[in-house]
Amino acid sequence: MTVLPWIGPPQMAEQNLSHRLDALAELVKIGRLHEETKTAAGFSKSLLDDSDAVLRRAGERLRLSGNHTVVALAGGTGSGKSTLFNALAGATFSQPGVTRPTTRHVHACVWGMQGAAPLLDWLGVQRRHRYARASALDSGESALDGLLLLDLPDHDSVVTASMAAVDRLSKLADMLVWVLDPQKYADASVHNRYLIPLAGHAAVFTVVLNQIDLLPEDQVKDCENDLRRLLDAEGLADTPVLPVSARTGAGVEELRELLVEAVSANRAAGDRISADIDSVAGGFDVYAGPQVAPDAALASLAAATGYELSAPVPGDAGSARPPWELSEDDALAEPGRPPWEDATPDG
Numbered sequence: 001m002t003v004l005p006w007i008g009p010p011q012m013a014e015q016n017l018s019h020r021l022d023a024l025a026e027l028v029k030i031g032r033l034h035e036e037t038k039t040a041a042g043f044s045k046s047l048l049d050d051s052d053a054v055l056r057r058a059g060e061r062l063r064l065s066g067n068h069t070v071v072a073l074a075g076g077t078g079s080g081k082s083t084l085f086n087a088l089a090g091a092t093f094s095q096p097g098v099t100r101p102t103t104r105h106v107h108a109c110v111w112g113m114q115g116a117a118p119l120l121d122w123l124g125v126q127r128r129h130r131y132a133r134a135s136a137l138d139s140g141e142s143a144l145d146g147l148l149l150l151d152l153p154d155h156d157s158v159v160t161a162s163m164a165a166v167d168r169l170s171k172l173a174d175m176l177v178w179v180l181d182p183q184k185y186a187d188a189s190v191h192n193r194y195l196i197p198l199a200g201h202a203a204v205f206t207v208v209l210n211q212i213d214l215l216p217e218d219q220v221k222d223c224e225n226d227l228r229r230l231l232d233a234e235g236l237a238d239t240p241v242l243p244v245s246a247r248t249g250a251g252v253e254e255l256r257e258l259l260v261e262a263v264s265a266n267r268a269a270g271d272r273i274s275a276d277i278d279s280v281a282g283g284f285d286v287y288a289g290p291q292v293a294p295d296a297a298l299a300s301l302a303a304a305t306g307y308e309l310s311a312p313v314p315g316d317a318g319s320a321r322p323p324w325e326l327s328e329d330d331a332l333a334e335p336g337r338p339p340w341e342d343a344t345p346d347g
Contacts, residue, residue, distance in 0.1 A: 030043075076184060242255055
């Protein structure tokens with residue numbers, strides 16, 4: 001029997017992603033049954049809740065536009081995030097502050113609005129803060145067709161709702177671009193709350209060192225190298241660092257090319273979901289064993305729930321196969337409705 005190999009996030013095919021979601025949903029179902037019946041020690045509740053959240057977000061995102069790539073610009077007060085957003089959008093859509101540069105609302109610029117409205121509703125972007133690049137004057141922007149660019153509120157705002165919006169949208173975006181500045185690039189609150197938890201999301205995560213125009217040329221490289229050292233020490237060695245000046249335009253074209261590549265590949269959404277699965281899948285490793293529960297526990301669980309559960313037969317490799325190890329016949333079989341497709345926007 002040929003077993004299909006697991007393929008890493010950058011090469012994840014849509015069918016493999018569905019199989020991984022199915023496998024995670026099966027683990028959650030087993031864990032919830034143990035919770036209900038108390039027949040055997042099961043998975044931790046926090047692990048099951050986190051897995052449920054991943055399945056729900058994945059089901060909601062995969063139902064929405066597959067032709068758009070959601071890229072979120074995140075950063076702190078005064079990092080120049082909104083100025084960078086406007087430089088990429090080619091217009092002053094998100095008005096930067098003057099005396100106190102802050103962003104309080106989520107702004108969105110969409111290249112190609114068709115099919116984007118439900119996605120914008122799901123992201124919670126107010127209609128008055130939605131902008132479109134769809135006129136005849138935007139013909140030079142065709143390479144970005146399908147990009148949905150978000151300017152997030154400041155993560156360090158004194159407004160509680162702003163921080164909550166960043167926490168929520170950083171989980172929903174297909175790709176994250178974190179904008180740092182020379183003064184606060186080493187801020188522990190940024191690294192501990194946002195950057196370190198994203199260590200497994202290198203394929204959909206980029207760091208921008210903005211405002212390099214404020215530094216002498218010889219100090220730009222020193223600042224970039226120090227930021228690189230911090231990220232490497234935090235497990236983010238594969239995360240690119242782009243020195244940029246949104247005000248002068250230096251480095252903006254390199255960032256634009258990165259976005260063009262992400263949009264043209266059109267796989268950021270799948271890569272993000274795959275990375276989210278990886279972030280919770282490791283929590284199940286400590287429960288690995290030859291079978292889910294002893295025979296007596298399985299029999300008791302089956303009697304209490306009506307589910308036909310059986311322990312693997314010794315020597316029967318087929319029955320002992322984990323659900324994510326699929327044979328070629330399994331892959332070609334007509335699937336039923338996957339459990340993770342039962343997700344709805346309201347939970």
